[in-house]
Amino acid sequence: MYRKIPLIGWRGFLSTRRYAFLKMKLTLIVFMSSLLQVAAASYGQSVTLNVKNAPFDQLLDDISRQSGYHFLFAEQLLNKSTPVTLHVVNMPLQQVLAKCFTDQPFTYVIKENNVIITGKAENTKPPNAEAITVTGLVTDEKGQALPGVSVAVKGTKQGTVTAPDGKYHLSGLQDDAVLIFSFVGYSPKEVPVAGQTTINVMLTPLVGTLNDVVVVGYGTQKKATLIGSVASVKGEALTQAPVASTINSLAGRLPGLVSKQSTGQPGADQASINIRGFGQAIWIVDGVESNFNNIDPNQIESLSILKDGAASIYGARAGNGVILVTTKRGKEGKPSITANSSYTLQSNTLMSKPVNSGQYAEITNLFYANQGKPEPYTKEQVQKYYAGTDPAYPNTDWQKVATRTWAPETQQNLSVQGGTSQLKYFGFFGYLNQLPMWKNHGGGYNRYNLQSNLDAQINQNLSIQLLLSAVSETNSQPVRGQGVGGNTLWQDLWNSLPIYPEKLPDPTKYSYANGQGVGSIALVSNENIAGYDRSNSQNMKGTFIINYQIPAISGLSAKAFINYDKTYVTDKNFSKPYSFYTYDYSTQAYTLAGSLGSQAKLTYQESQTRNITGQLSLNYEHVFNKDHHITALALYEAIDNNYTYIIAGREKFLTPVVEELYAGLVSTSVANSSASQMGRASYVGRLNYAYKEKYLFESSLRADASAKFDANKRWGYFPSFLLGWRMEQEEFIKNLNIVDELKLKLSYGASGIDDVGSFQYLTGYQFGGQWLIGNGTQAGIVSTGLANPNLTWEKVNIYNAAVDFSLFNRKLFGTAEVFYRTLSGIPATRIQTLPNTFGAALPSENLNSQNNRGFEFVLGTNGHIGELSYQVSANISWSRARWDHYEEPVYTDPDQERISKNSGKWVDRAFGYLSDGLFTSQKEIDDLKFTYPGGNAALRPGDVKYIDRNGDGKLDYKDQQQVGTGTVPNWMTGATVDLRYKGFDMQCLLQGAFNYYSTVYLYHNGLNYSEAFYKNMWTEQNNSAYATPRISGASSNSFFSDIYYKKTSYMRLKALALGYTLPKQLLIRAGIRQLRVYVAGTNLLTINPLKKYDIDPEAPSGQATYYYPQQRTVSIGLNLTL
Known part of the structure; x- marks a missing residue:
């Protein structure tokens, strides 16, 4: 709403007395408005207008209704206003105001959530005072120009607004004048003129105020009226320290996110992520379910996590929560070119170190002695192994031989962003090169990212978007692979014994090191010797969107959305034969110890995945009688998936030089293929209602059909209901003068899971088995088993209660919430004794059920001390699951029941001695x-x-008793710190986990x-x-006992970045807007009780030496903007 300020007095020109009265009244209003403690973050900042020759007061009414900001002015000021013609869609408030006030006989100043309109400055300086003219540029913390910033002269009505290029001009100032720079979403700044003629100012954002528009399912919502449990983060926060996998920068940053990074392998080092311990969430990138692992963090505009009923709008895919990712878009203004480059060194956070030869000999002697057998090494031999000077008694550190201390990584990316009111564009190119820890020809990972996003306003009602992206990945690794467990390079590393030499006197012969068939880790980790496994992945996406504002019905728009997503993957596994030897220094004789194969072998795999997603929707938004705000969505979505796979191979290559299938022996050929097709159809509806932006209601309903189920069980219906109360809008809260925001939220949501094999409702046959016919065998088919037409969706219900608060002019803010989730209909096979003559296994049924419960808490503060600005936030969350019903036998033994029974018990119990x-x-x-x-x-x-x-x-x-809980943490915590002082900045991310267990075998x-x-x-x-x-x-x-099952927790310095932005006066002549240099690191410090065993707390349980260790990184880089 807007507020008129009546003036008492006579018609005509203002007398000196009346002018003084008006000045006092406006001063009082400004002072009173500064006492209002309604946080800026609770007000919308995006405005949509379509007016032609509209009266100025009507225009203010529309803006106030949409943004929540109040306009204060003297009524007579608007008498000279001119009508306004304007069409803007979701434009930031400050830009809208700048357009509206262009060529008007008055200006404005923003104070808290009030826009105060005043007459344009008059020259009131004393006749003999020397006037000063001040010009300057106002930018954000990145050096980008800020249009629409209010520049007011403290204690007067004089002021102006920055132009679209961020520049301003004020004349007639006194030497003792003080300028006040204020902008929606930024901390105001006061600067004394003190004789200066050029004053450039950088404004820093307020926490939360720039996040006022949050991405939710199939749209956006104002943070002020958002009542779902949604945690969000801006893309800028994810680029503080270079990371190869964007997922790894999320740990500890958002509440309710359970993260565990169990590998540092290039191209596969992403952490496992689940929401509140529910399971793997789905990733929606620009409206389409996508692979998030290969997205460059510099492409991301924002990321939102839907954790409660807000996720129900995604129905069948939302059972474990939804993570929404929005890539960057173009912005109106001159082209902005940004280049980022970094060089990174990687090393292991913790990695168990093998013993030396002397220690190995001692342990081996003890091993034999404990069995009552003669010790194989004499004391003299043990000492020779320790010395390592006699070539017959080597002391080889195979870890040092085969691995690097530091592995290099480089990242470069270039983006361009800009546009006009008709066409906005964003383009991106990124490159990542990551070498592994294997020293000699150990492969590497490369990734290229391309993105082009165009937004075009065709006419007043029609707009289109074209989003194109491509990702190319190549990953080369030694033939044995780098996964977890046996038959990998990690087993080969620990099978290579230090008592064998790295090299033999004859350089053409490879040394044996008890590698259990591979010779040594130095051989099998070298692609040139043992072979390679090379994969190549190409992904291309295209999205075309049409939005049409229907003129006949105000607030109604239609949208058509089509996405095409194709991924093509090839994998070439080529193993080469080689032999290895032992050498007797006393006789100088070589003995063949073994060989890895006799001839080369090649396996080639190829897969293609094609997804098409189409959506048609209607959106409606209208405000009735100023107090009743309604938005509605009706949407139809169809998804089609097609997958094909083929594999072929040959052995007995005449020479390993030719690495193609035709060079192998034809009689050794193998080939196979498979294909699948799946589809889903969905109907979605959502209604949002707000009364006076104070009492909030949201409801949605999604109907999903899955081809995996019988026609009678195919449809699932998933509703949600959410309620909110913005208590800070109540007078009894406003009177406290300390509460900026206090919002209570309650929600219920249902969703489903169809993660089962396809077509189990059908009876039939599948290929497989060999049948003896005559003197030979013949491939045949076998029955698929019993059909189950009753198999249907797993059903998820989640209940959530939360409170959002901010106090003391947003100096203190936070969120507290609790949740309870039920999951029923989990497929299981009924425990039933069948006669041997039955001839088939029972099918899966929707039998099992479980529940989760937990809480989350976030607390933060922000502000500034002089020129030091700070933002600090911490979060903690807990969740745990319990079986309601688990299909299991009836236990007659009380101890068996105590140990083995799951129904009614926590899911993550571990029993042992x-x-x-x-x-x-x-x-x-x-x-x-x-x-x-x-x-x-x-x-x-x-x-x-x-x-x-x-x-x-x-x-x-x-x-046996319970010796612990599970290997996934119940407690997660994190904290972020952002400090800025003049040109210096520091960002810190802490991540921790508590109350989980790990099996430790040494x-x-x-x-x-x-x-x-x-x-x-x-x-x-x-x-x-x-x-x-x-x-x-x-x-x-x-x-299995508490001897090996260790309780674990940790606190990790997940990321730290220190940067310096060079002064603009040094860069402006070179045409550079901003240049920032920085040093950064990840996983720099970990407090961890398993450190005494050289084990990282996120290592796979029981496999602490058989996996690729997590990586610590140290980086240097620069950010350049032109």
């Missing part, structure tokens, strides 16, 4: 009052001392050992009850 440390003397063993499985005769000091829980005199499964069944094992292992000299159990000890040492 409780221990009382290790035996430290034979007397402890002799005094045992219970018997181990198999008897106690094999027990020795250094073996695990278990607890007979039930005191029945024997150790068995009945003694040795590998008689292969090589880690230094951590050597330092902690039990010996007669290290006779500690808390050492690692003795090597080659009793079989009971391998029982």
Whole structure:
């Protein structure tokens, strides 16, 4: 609304008395408005207008209704206003005001949520005072010009507004004048003139105020009226430190996001992400479900996470939550060219170090001695291995031989952004090169990103968007692969023993290092020797959108959306044969120790995925009687998916030089292929209602049809209901004068999951099996089993309650929320005893169910101390799941039920034996009052001392107790810090997790050992009850117990960046708008109880040495804007 200020007095020119009265009244209004504590973030800042020769007061009414800002003015000021013709769509408030006030006989000043209109300045300086003219440029923290900034002279009515290029001009100023620069969403700044004729100002944004428009399902909403549980982050926050995978920059930044990065492998180092512990969420990029792993963070405008009923609008895909990503768009103004370049060095955060030769010999002797066998190494030989000077007794560090200390990574990207009111454009090119830790021809990862986004306003009612993108990825790695567990390079590394030399006297022969068939890690990690696995992925997307404002019905628009997404992937796996030898220095004889294959082998795979998404929608928005704001959406969506796959291979290549299928022996040819097609149709409706922008309601309904289910079970219906109350709008809250925002939110939402095999409702046959016919075999078909036409959607219901608050002029802000989620109809096979003659397995049914509950809390502050501005925010969340029903047998044994029964129990329980440390003397063993499985005769000091829980005199499964929870954290926390002082800036991201467990094994069944094992292992000299159990000890040492299942938590300095932006006066002559140089790092410091074992807290449980370690990075870079 706008407010008129009546003036008392006579017609005609204002007398000096009346002018003084008006000045006092306006001053009082300005002072009172400064006391209003309604946060700027709670007001909309995007305005849509379509008026022709509209009276100025009507125009102000429309703007006030949409933005929530009040206009204060003397009524007589508008008498000389001229009508306005204007058409803008979702334009920021400050730009709209700049257009509206052009060529008007008055100007304005923004104070809090008020726009104060005053007459244009009159020359009131004393006759003898020397007037000063001041000009300057107002920019944001990135150096971008800010149009529409209010520049007022403190204590007077004089002022102006910055032009579209951010420049301003004020004349007739006194030397002691003070200029006040204010802009919606930015902290105001006061600058004394003090004789200056040029004053350039940089404004810093207020926390939250620039996030006032939040991306939600199929649209956007004002943050002030948003009542869903939506966490959002701007793309700028994700680019503070260079990262190869954008996902890794999210950990700790947003509440409710459970993250675990279990690998640092180039091209595959993204963390696993789930929302509130629900499971894998879906990623929607520019309106389409997409792969987020390969997006450059510099392409991203914003990211939103839908966690409650707000996600229900995505129905079948929203069961585990939705993450919405919006890429950057063009902006009106001159072209802005931005270049970013960085050079990064990567190293392992923590990686277990293998023992040296002397330590290996000692452990091996102990291994044999504990079995009563002769020790294979004499003391003299052990000392020679320690010395490493005798070539017959080498001391090879295979980790150092095969891996780099630091692996390089480079990133470059270039973007251009700009446009006019008719056409806006954004273009992007990005390049990433990441080398692995393998030192000699170990492959590498390359990625190219292209993006072109065009927004065109064809006429007053018609606009179109064209979004094009392409991603090309190549990943080359050694033939054995770098995954987790056995048969990978990590197993080969730990199988390479230090007692074997790196090289032999004959350089044409490769050295054997007990690599279990591969020779050594130095051989198998070299693509030129062992071969390679090279994949290439090409993804291309195109989206075309038409928006049409229907003139006949105010507020009604139609939208058509079509997306084409195609991914083409090839993989070439070529293994080369080689042999390896041992060498006897005393006889100078070589002995063939083994070979990796006899001839080369090639496997070639190719897949294509094509997705087409189409949407037709109607949008309606209208305000009735100024107080009733209604928006509505009706949408139809259809998705078609097509997938094809083919694999071919040959062996026995005559030469490994030719790496194509035709060079292999024809009789060894293998080939196979598969294809699938799937579709989904959906209807969506949503209604939003706001009364006086105070009482809020939202409801949606989505109907999804999935071809995976029988026609009678195909449709799923997923409603949501959300309520909100903006309490800060109530008078009893306003009177407190400390509350800027206080919003209560309640929501319920339903969604579904159709993650099951296709066509289980049909009976039929599938290819497979071999049948003996005559003297040979014939390929045949087999039954698919029993059909189940009743299989249908898993159903998700989620309840959420939250409060958003900000206090003390947004110096303190936060959110607190709790949630409860049920998941029913989880497919499972019924526990049922069937006769042997039945001949088939029972089909899956919707039997199991579980629930999750948890809470989230965010607290932050922002402000400035002098020229130091700061923004600090911290979050913490907890969630846990429990089985309501789990299909399982009826337990008759109480202990079996206690240990194995899942129904009514937490999902993440782990049962094992409780221990009382290790035996430290034979007397402890002799005094045992219970018997181990198999008897106690094999027990020795250094073996695990278990607890007979039930005191029945024997150790068995009945003694097992819960030894911990799961390997995924229940508690997650994070904090962000952003400091800026003059040209310097610092950003810091902390991430932590608590209350989860990890299985820690320090040795590998008689292969090589880690230094951590050597330092902690039990010996007669290290006779500690808390050492690692003795090597080659009793079989009971391998029982799952609290000896190996360790409680874990950590706090990690996830990212740190320090930057400096050069002064503009040094750059302007070169045509440079901004130049920032920085140093940054990720995973720089971790506080972690597993560090004493050289294990990263996010390492895969039980595989702490059989995986690619997480990477610590240190970067230098620059950001250049022209």
